[in-house]
Amino acid sequence: xFHSNHLKMIEYARGLGDTLIVGVSTDxxxxxxxxxxxxxxxERIAIVKALKYPDIxxxxxxxxxxxxxxKLNIDVFVVGDDWTGKYDYLKELGVTVFYFPYGDGVSxxxxxxxxxxxxxxxxxxxxxxPNPDIK
Numbered sequence: 096x097f098h099s100n101h102l103k104m105i106e107y108a109r110g111l112g113d114t115l116i117v118g119v120s121t122d123x124x125x126x127x128x129x130x131x132x133x134x135x136x137x138e139r140i141a142i143v144k145a146l147k148y149p150d151i152x153x154x155x156x157x158x159x160x161x162x163x164x165x166k167l168n169i170d171v172f173v174v175g176d177d178w179t180g181k182y183d184y185l186k187e188l189g190v191t192v193f194y195f196p197y198g199d200g201v202s203x204x205x206x207x208x209x210x211x212x213x214x215x216x217x218x219x220x221x222x223x224x225p226n227p228d229i230k
Contacts, residue, residue: 100175102146104195108173109148111193116167118155119143128158133207164188 109115119140125132132139136154144152153163160172164185172185176194185192 100197104173104175104197105143105146105148107195108171108193111171111173114150115148116151116153116169117143117149118153118163120155124156124158160185161188164190 105115105117108117119136122132122136134142140152140154143149157163158181160169160182161184163169164172165188169190171191171193172182173193173195174182176196179194182192182194
């Protein structure tokens with residue numbers, strides 16, 4: 096899911112180079128390491144394309160970025176610090192890797208939990224009268 100910490104990371108990355116390429120993980124890629132995203136890929140990539148910071152937005156289909164780094168001549172790579180150490184292999188290709196600190200931002204999990212709790216609260220207050228038959 097896209098939240099304010101992603102925007103902060105993209106804004107930070109904007110200042111690190113001349114061209115900012117942002118990869119948006121496909122649904123298939125996300126499902127390979129966690130639950131399916133709530134917001135579908137087409138909507139997530141549209142959100143990122145609408146931002147003022149990225150020059151190019153591309154689908155991210157793999158967690159191995161070796162080929163894309165070579166093809167696009169990427170020299171700086173920014174990723175959230177929840178992936179710390181996972182992309183150190185890119186340093187061997189001459190890429191500077193930054194692990195952006197997410198801090199205490201709002202997580203997708205906590206948003207989902209709050210939605211369920213609020214729904215349950217509202218549902219418990221609903222008048223439990225039977226619905227009349229509609230003819």
